[in-house]
Amino acid sequence: MSSTAIELKNISKYFGSVVANKNVSLSVKRGEVLAILGENGSGKTTLMNMISGIYFPDEGEIFIDGEKATIHSPKDAFGYKIGMIHQHFKLIDVFSAAQNIVLGIEDKKRFNMKEYISRIEEIDKQYGFEIDPKKKIYEMSVSEKQTVEIIKVLFRGADILILDEPTAVLTPQETKKLFRILKKMRDDGKAIIIITHKLHEVLEISNRVSVLRKGEYVGTVETANTTETELTELMVGKKVELNIERKEPENTARRLEVKNLTCMDREGNKVLDSVSFTACSGEILGIAGIAGSGQRELLEAISGLQQISVGEIIYDNPKTGETESLVGKTPLQIREMGVRLSFVPEDRLGMGLVGNMDIVDNMMLRSYRRGKGAFLERKGPRELADKIIKNLRVVTPGLSTPVRRLSGGNVQKVLVGREIAASPTVLMAAYPVRGLDINSSYTIYDLLNEQKKKGVAVIFVGEDLDVLLELCDRILVIGGGKITGIVDARDTTKEEIGLLMTKSGDDKKEENEDE
Numbered sequence: 001m002s003s004t005a006i007e008l009k010n011i012s013k014y015f016g017s018v019v020a021n022k023n024v025s026l027s028v029k030r031g032e033v034l035a036i037l038g039e040n041g042s043g044k045t046t047l048m049n050m051i052s053g054i055y056f057p058d059e060g061e062i063f064i065d066g067e068k069a070t071i072h073s074p075k076d077a078f079g080y081k082i083g084m085i086h087q088h089f090k091l092i093d094v095f096s097a098a099q100n101i102v103l104g105i106e107d108k109k110r111f112n113m114k115e116y117i118s119r120i121e122e123i124d125k126q127y128g129f130e131i132d133p134k135k136k137i138y139e140m141s142v143s144e145k146q147t148v149e150i151i152k153v154l155f156r157g158a159d160i161l162i163l164d165e166p167t168a169v170l171t172p173q174e175t176k177k178l179f180r181i182l183k184k185m186r187d188d189g190k191a192i193i194i195i196t197h198k199l200h201e202v203l204e205i206s207n208r209v210s211v212l213r214k215g216e217y218v219g220t221v222e223t224a225n226t227t228e229t230e231l232t233e234l235m236v237g238k239k240v241e242l243n244i245e246r247k248e249p250e251n252t253a254r255r256l257e258v259k260n261l262t263c264m265d266r267e268g269n270k271v272l273d274s275v276s277f278t279a280c281s282g283e284i285l286g287i288a289g290i291a292g293s294g295q296r297e298l299l300e301a302i303s304g305l306q307q308i309s310v311g312e313i314i315y316d317n318p319k320t321g322e323t324e325s326l327v328g329k330t331p332l333q334i335r336e337m338g339v340r341l342s343f344v345p346e347d348r349l350g351m352g353l354v355g356n357m358d359i360v361d362n363m364m365l366r367s368y369r370r371g372k373g374a375f376l377e378r379k380g381p382r383e384l385a386d387k388i389i390k391n392l393r394v395v396t397p398g399l400s401t402p403v404r405r406l407s408g409g410n411v412q413k414v415l416v417g418r419e420i421a422a423s424p425t426v427l428m429a430a431y432p433v434r435g436l437d438i439n440s441s442y443t444i445y446d447l448l449n450e451q452k453k454k455g456v457a458v459i460f461v462g463e464d465l466d467v468l469l470e471l472c473d474r475i476l477v478i479g480g481g482k483i484t485g486i487v488d489a490r491d492t493t494k495e496e497i498g499l500l501m502t503k504s505g506d507d508k509k510e511e512n513e514d515e
Contacts, residue, residue, distance in 0.1 A: 004066065005030045005160050005191035006051065006082075011060035013046055018397070018405075020046040023060070024217040026210045028160070033182060033192045035202040035223070037235055038212035039437035041395040041410055044195050047212070048162050051193075052084035053077035064160075083153025084162040089145050091137045097144075098133035101152045116155075123154050127181050142291050143174040150181075161185065162193045167201060168434070168463055171290060172498040179205050197437055198464060199228040211235055236439045244445050244470040247453070249283040254316055255457035256302070256339075256426055261311035263297055271297045273481045275311070279426065281318070284448060284458040286472030286489065288465065290501050294481040295461045299428045303341040304331035315339065318425055318455075338425035353415055358400045359385040363418060388417035392443055412436060420447050427451055430461040445471055465494045479503050 300306035313326040363381035392413040433441040477500040
C-alpha cells in the first residue's frame with residue numbers, strides 16, 4: 001500500500017513577525033514511516049501541530065487521502081483519523097489504563113467498560129503492546145505510559161500517527177520493542193510520522209526523511225540512500241563533523257565524594273538509598289537510568305536543594321585546598337564554592353529561567369546579589385548573553401526578547417550556556433541536550449569537553465546511551481534510587497547499561513551474594 005495519506009501544500013504559519021513555517025510542501029504515504037528532521041526552531045512541532053489541530057495554518061492547504069481537509073481542532077483531526085502522541089504524556093495518574101484510553105470518547109451506545117477493555121485487549125494482541133488495562137497510571141513505567149498513549153489514539157480509529165520524540169526516555173530494550181510495534185503498524189498500512197533528534201534511530205525506523213531548515217522545507221530523501229552526515233548537512237546547510245572527542249583524563253584528583261547518601265520524599269519513601277561514588281577533576285562521569293530513578297534527587301542533594309537524611313557529601317575545594325562538607329550548607333553557599341547545577345527539566349521555564357524576562361535579565365539572575373549600589377550592572381550580563389547567543393547559535397530576534405517567546409531548544413541553550421559560563425569546579429549538567437537538534441547537541445558536548453580539559457569535574461546526566469558511551473569516562477547507573485553499577489565507558493556496551501538500568505540495588509546485592 002503506497003497511496004498518499006497526507007499531503008501538505010505551501011503551508012505557512014506566522015506568530016507576529018516570527019515565521020514558524022513558510023511554504024512547506026510534503027507528503028506522507030500509507031504503509032511508511034516518515035521522519036521529520038530539523039534544528040531547534042525549524043518549525044517541526046508547529047507543522048505537526050497544524051496537522052493534529054492544535055494550530056491552524058495561515059496559508060496553504062492540507063489534503064487527506066486526496067481530499068482537502070479543514071482541521072480546526074484535535075477533534076477535527078480525530079475525524080480524519082489523525083492521532084498525535086506527544087512527548088509529555090497527557091494521562092490522569094489515578095485512573096487505570098483503560099479509563100484513560102476511553103476518557104472523552106463519544107459513543108452513542110451505552111457505556112460498557114467490559115466491552116471497551118475487550119477492544120483494548122484486541123489492539124494489544126494485534127500489535128504486541130503487553131499492557132494491563134486495569135493497571136493504574138501511577139504504577140506504570142515510562143514505556144507503559146507511552147503504550148497507553150499509543151493505544152488511546154488507535155482506540156479512536158487513528159491510522160495516521162504522529163510521534164514526538166518517542167524514544168527520549170526509553171531504554172535500548174524499550175526502544176527496540178517500540179520500533180517492532182511501529183513496523184507492525186506500518187506493515188498494517190498506517191502512515192506514521194516520527195520526530196526525533198537521534199539520527200541512528202531515523203536510519204533504523206524510517207522509510208523516508210523530510211528536512212526543515214528555518215521553517216522552510218529543504219527536501220525529502222530515501223532513508224536507504226542517505227547517511228547521518230548527509231542528513232546533518234541538510235539540516236544545518238553546511239558540513240558538520242559528528243565526532244565527540246574524548247581524551248584520556250589528565251591530572252585527575254578527587255573533587256567530590258558521596259558516601260551512603262539517603263534521601264526521603266514527603267511520604268517517607270527513600271528516593272535515594274545508600275548512594276556512594278566519587279567524581280574526579282578532569283573527567284566526565286555519566287549518570288544513566290530510567291526516568292525517575294533518582295537522578296534529579298541526587299543532583300539536588302549535592303547542590304543543597306534536597307534534604308539529606310543520612311550520608312556525607314565531601315568537596316575538595318581547589319581554591320582553598322581544604323576538604324569541606326556540603327551537607328547543611330545553603331544552595332547559595334554551595335554555588336559560591338564552585339559547585340554548579342545546570343538542570344534542564346521537562347518544563348524548561350519551570351526551573352532556572354523566568355519566561356517574561358529577556359535573555360540579559362536571565363543572565364542577571366545569577367549575579368544580582370553581587371551588586372553594591374542602588375542600580376544593577378547590566379554590561380557584564382549583556383556581554384554574556386551576546387556570547388551565548390553567538391556561540392550556541394540561539395535563534396532570537398534580539399537580546400530584549402522575552403525568553404518565553406523562544407523555541408524550547410533555544411531556551412535550553414540559554415539555560416545551559418549561563419551555567420557553563422560561570423567557570424565552575426564541579427559542573428552537574430542534567431539533560432543539557434534534551435530536545436536539542438544534532439548540531440546544537442554537539443556544540444554542548446564540545447563545551448563539556450572543554451570544561452573537562454580545564455580540570456572541572458563534570459557530572460553528565462543523559463538520556464541517549466550512545467552519547468554517554470562516546471562522551472563519558474565512567475558511567476554510574478542508577479535504578480530505584482540505588483546504584484546498580486559503575487562501569488568504564490570505553491569497555492561497556494549499550495545493552496549492558498540497559499540491563500543495569502532495569503535492575504534495582506537489591507538485584508545487584510543478590511548477585512554479589514550468589515558469587
